[in-house]
Amino acid sequence: MAQQAHQFFELLKKDHRRAEQLMQQISAASRDQRQQPFSTLHMELAAHFQIEEKFFYPKLLPIEDMKALVEDALDEHQTAKDLISQLERTGFASEEWLEIFEKLDEGIRHHHEDEEQEIFPRCTQFLKDQDLTDMARKSVQEKEQLLARTARTGSAGMAQRKRAREIHP
Ligand SMILES: [Fe+2]
Numbered sequence: 279m280a281q282q283a284h285q286f287f288e289l290l291k292k293d294h295r296r297a298e299q300l301m302q303q304i305s306a307a308s309r310d311q312r313q314q315p316f317s318t319l320h321m322e323l324a325a326h327f328q329i330e331e332k333f334f335y336p337k338l339l340p341i342e343d344m345k346a347l348v349e350d351a352l353d354e355h356q357t358a359k360d361l362i363s364q365l366e367r368t369g370f371a372s373e374e375w376l377e378i379f380e381k382l383d384e385g386i387r388h389h390h391e392d393e394e395q396e397i398f399p400r401c402t403q404f405l406k407d408q409d410l411t412d413m414a415r416k417s418v419q420e421k422e423q424l425l426a427r428t429a430r431t432g433s434a435g436m437a438q439r440k441r442a443r444e445i446h447p
């Protein structure tokens with residue numbers, strides 16, 4: 279496989295390690311310090327899932343040998359999204375919050391193992407180098423756009439708009 283084709287998996291693995299690091303930080307944080315790393319984790323996971331669901335999994339789903347693994351992976355994404363919504367509705371300081379977070383943490387780590395040990399190695403039999411190179415390029419673009427949009431609409435964007443109103447009421 280061409281060197282560049284590997285780049286797609288390297289990008290995804292880098293995201294995985296970053297999410298795991300954030301989850302570790304959240305687990306170790308005191309109750310009143312969970313919110314900020316959790317918002318970052320939420321944003322990172324949403325961007326990562328979107329990239330995989332838009333550029334990667336639709337290419338694999340029609341392949342008979344990959345179908346069951348992909349369906350399983352998509353279910354795991356959905357479970358994680360549901361747990362994140364639950365965490366957003368639950369008070370950060372509550373005992374329940376940590377219980378739900380532990381389920382998310384365990385589910386995400388298991389999902390990363392499935393992807394890295396089964397899906398990534400197996401799918402290279404079916405995808406062309408060019409497919410992987412295109413996916414890497416599209417993923418980088420998509421992530422930049424998503425993060426820029428979140429920065430505009432998220433708390434940083436709100437602070438910027440507030441400052442703009444103070445200058446030009
Ligand atoms: Fe992933």
Ligand SMILES: [Fe+2]
Nearest residue numbers: 330351389393
């Ligand atoms: Fe995934």
